[in-house]
Amino acid sequence: MQSARALCVVLACFAAAAPPVLAQQPAADASKANFERLCGTCHEPERSTSSRRTREQWLQTVNGMVARGAEGTDAELMGVVEYLTREYGRVNVNLASAEDLARVLGLTPAEAAAIVQARRERGTFEDAAAVARVPGVDAGKLAARNDAMVFGSRVAPSAGRVPVAALTAYNNWPGVNGGPQREGWARPEAMLARNTAAAIQLLYTRKLDNRNRGTNALTPPLVLGNLISYRGFKEMLLLGGSADVVYSIDAALNRVLWTAKLPVQPQAGVAGNSDTCPGGLMGIVMNGSAASGFGAPAGIRRPGVPPPGFAPPVVSKDAVVMGLAGGFGRNGLVVAVGSDGRAYPLSQSNGALVGQPIPFVPASSNVRSVNLFDYTLYATNRPGCGEDAVYALDLASDSKAVVKVTSAGRIHGSAGPAIGNDGTVYAHAGDRIIALTAKTLKERDHFSIPAPASTGMTPLVFQHNGKDIVVAGAGSEVYLLDSGALGGQDHSTPFARARVEGAVRAAFAGWEDPETRSRWIYVPVSGADSTSGGIAAFTLEERDGRLTLVPRWTSRGMVAPAAPVIANGLVFALSTGGKNNAKLSVLDAASGKELFTSRDSVTGAANADTGLAVANGQVYFSTQDNTVYCFGIPTEH
Numbered sequence: 278m279q280s281a282r283a284l285c286v287v288l289a290c291f292a293a294a295a296p297p298v299l300a301q302q303p304a305a306d307a308s309k310a311n312f313e314r315l316c317g318t319c320h321e322p323e324r325s326t327s328s329r330r331t332r333e334q335w336l337q338t339v340n341g342m343v344a345r346g347a348e349g350t351d352a353e354l355m356g357v358v359e360y361l362t363r364e365y366g367r368v369n370v371n372l373a374s375a376e377d378l379a380r381v382l383g384l385t386p387a388e389a390a391a392i393v394q395a396r397r398e399r400g401t402f403e404d405a406a407a408v409a410r411v412p413g414v415d416a417g418k419l420a421a422r423n424d425a426m427v428f429g430s431r432v433a434p435s436a437g438r439v440p441v442a443a444l445t446a447y448n449n450w451p452g453v454n455g456g457p458q459r460e461g462w463a464r465p466e467a468m469l470a471r472n473t474a475a476a477i478q479l480l481y482t483r484k485l486d487n488r489n490r491g492t493n494a495l496t497p498p499l500v501l502g503n504l505i506s507y508r509g510f511k512e513m514l515l516l517g518g519s520a521d522v523v524y525s526i527d528a529a530l531n532r533v534l535w536t537a538k539l540p541v542q543p544q545a546g547v548a549g550n551s552d553t554c555p556g557g558l559m560g561i562v563m564n565g566s567a568a569s570g571f572g573a574p575a576g577i578r579r580p581g582v583p584p585p586g587f588a589p590p591v592v593s594k595d596a597v598v599m600g601l602a603g604g605f606g607r608n609g610l611v612v613a614v615g616s617d618g619r620a621y622p623l624s625q626s627n628g629a630l631v632g633q634p635i636p637f638v639p640a641s642s643n644v645r646s647v648n649l650f651d652y653t654l655y656a657t658n659r660p661g662c663g664e665d666a667v668y669a670l671d672l673a674s675d676s677k678a679v680v681k682v683t684s685a686g687r688i689h690g691s692a693g694p695a696i697g698n699d700g701t702v703y704a705h706a707g708d709r710i711i712a713l714t715a716k717t718l719k720e721r722d723h724f725s726i727p728a729p730a731s732t733g734m735t736p737l738v739f740q741h742n743g744k745d746i747v748v749a750g751a752g753s754e755v756y757l758l759d760s761g762a763l764g765g766q767d768h769s770t771p772f773a774r775a776r777v778e779g780a781v782r783a784a785f786a787g788w789e790d791p792e793t794r795s796r797w798i799y800v801p802v803s804g805a806d807s808t809s810g811g812i813a814a815f816t817l818e819e820r821d822g823r824l825t826l827v828p829r830w831t832s833r834g835m836v837a838p839a840a841p842v843i844a845n846g847l848v849f850a851l852s853t854g855g856k857n858n859a860k861l862s863v864l865d866a867a868s869g870k871e872l873f874t875s876r877d878s879v880t881g882a883a884n885a886d887t888g889l890a891v892a893n894g895q896v897y898f899s900t901q902d903n904t905v906y907c908f909g910i911p912t913e914h
């Protein structure tokens with residue numbers, strides 16, 4: 278049988294034969310008129326309302342239609358999104374904000390707030406009847422929207438309710454640590470949550486026929502939520518193998534969809550087979566992150582038009598052909614950097630090379646993760662082989678000229694450079710955090726680390742009050758930096774600093790809890806012995822008008838933990854294992870309490886610089902013996 282997810286999407290698409298199953302009639306208003314006018318030109322508007330979707334999904338659908346030629350101003354199209362969310366919305370009652378509950382269930386703000394309050398006090402709701410019992414909520418209104426509610430647990434379709442899988446059709450994990458800002462936050466995840474953590478289990482493993490190069494085996498996985506294939510929609514897992522092979526796996530069914538062997542140029546006399554300098558494929562990244570940084574964009578996105586806040590790039594014709602400038606809903610590219618240092622644009626549909634390989638970094642560099650933002654590829658070479666440097670390649674330019682900055686020292690971190698929301702490139706180089714201009718890599722600013730150390734991390738960038746904040750780590754210290762003036766006037770005064778026990782490593786993760794509005798930052802830390810490593814959690818707090826980092830909890834028992842990943846109040850942490858086997862832990866993001874552990878089900882160590890991917894109810898990572906592990910919540914396949 279098809280996966281429940283795929284089935285849902287396919288039904289939505291081909292439901293013309295089946296009558297719409299929705300309860301209430303849409304209210305007549307201006308946005309309804311817009312909907313009928315703008316969405317009725319290519320197919321009957323009813324075609325689009327045969328399934329309920331979340332606001333995020335409606336936004337993606339509308340953006341997909343814009344990519345296919347749907348017309349309308351941004352305001353009109355956003356009106357259509359709001360209209361569809363209101364009339365044909367879907368909401369996870371156990372996860373949604375009061376705002377979304379009010380919007381989708383037609384409740385007053387007070388009624389929605391009462392539901393959130395009750396949820397906080399009594400725990401999650403089992404079903405619609407439990408929600409209807411919340412004092413102050415009009416049960417009649419809820420009854421009218423019964424089928425709009427899901428509850429974030431495994432619910433058999435036969436029980437008359439929609440499984441949560443139906444919420445998660447499209448989400449991507451387009452780059453290492455989730456995307457350009459290296460936030461490690463699966464924002465649109467609607468299935469993995471505190472109340473479903475108990476259902477997590479090992480879903481499958483798959484051993485790939487890759488050949489290791491020293492410690493280099495497989496790249497951290499990427500996920501494409503919605504590959505359009507001739508057999509319907511597929512959720513696709515992508516990994517790069519050190520032997521210059523890219524693997525595409527059906528993420529639901531654990532079948533190889535395609536493999537692509539890169540036609541790399543043989544390199545004479547180039548080092549590349551030691552631990553520090555393993556050589557082999559250097560990284561993969563896919564488009565879909567270029568638009569917004571992560572997952573769905575916040576507004577209407579038009580093909581070839583950059584997100585707001587950017588100078589319009591000159592998009593060369595072949596970039597459009599390559600699909601980089603495309604919108605959602607159409608297959609795009611995965612770009613792989615081969616052992617010869619060239620960037621290979623591959624079609625997500627079948628792995629075929631699109632155009633020519635483009636020279637990017639020196640052969641056998643120690644680049645372990647590439648970043649893609651605003652049509653531009655970024656990478657940092659790490660110590661061990663060749664020059665310490667930051668590289669940029671504007672794929673949308675005609676010249677495809679590589680810009681290179683040789684850094685002032687060793688580059689730190691497992692996830693390469695991080696890119697700010699305005700395109701600024703941040704890297705930890707030697708004793709400094711450097712900020713470089715987008716595409717041209719001119720040094721804009723720097724922060725001199727007050728307590729220089731031999732360990733460091735890939736920086737993290739997040740928005741706070743409309744402004745980018747940069748988080749950096751070195752040795753046992755974590756620094757909070759203002760993107761407007763890194764380290765203030767003397768370049769060495771952070772907004773805030775905090776200490777961890779042990780040495781920071783890899784890369785951060787961060788998220789904002791929508792319920793408490795707290796901003797959290799998680800730091801992987803190596804300990805003095807093999808079990809004292811773990812994750813240190815902080816919140817960002819404003820005290821007397823100043824931002825501070827407040828330590829909240831520390832978990833232990835991990836060896837060289839990888840950069841963690843966040844989804845809905847869960848922290849996914851991977852002990853990479855060193856000489857032992859890797860172990861996955863799922864922790865409560867607010868308390869650090871362990872909710873799940875893979876115990877001894879992982880039978881190999883992971884690369885110390887590897888990463889996790891989370892999308893659509895599943896979490897993925899790989900071990901050094903070329904095995905892919907998928908944990909998650911089982912759904913019907």
Ligand code: HEC
Binds near residue numbers: 319341348606
């Ligand atoms: C320029 C033509 C065009 C316009 C205008 C258009 N669509 Fe579509 N739509 C298509 C095509 C072609 C398909 C089928 C191919 C596919 O599924 O990608 C489709 C399929 C769909 C589907 C089923 C596939 C899916 O994503 O689940 C939905 C829903 C949908 N459209 C919604 C809308 C909405 C909402 C609007 C108004 C904003 C709209 N369409 C306007 C061309 C259009």
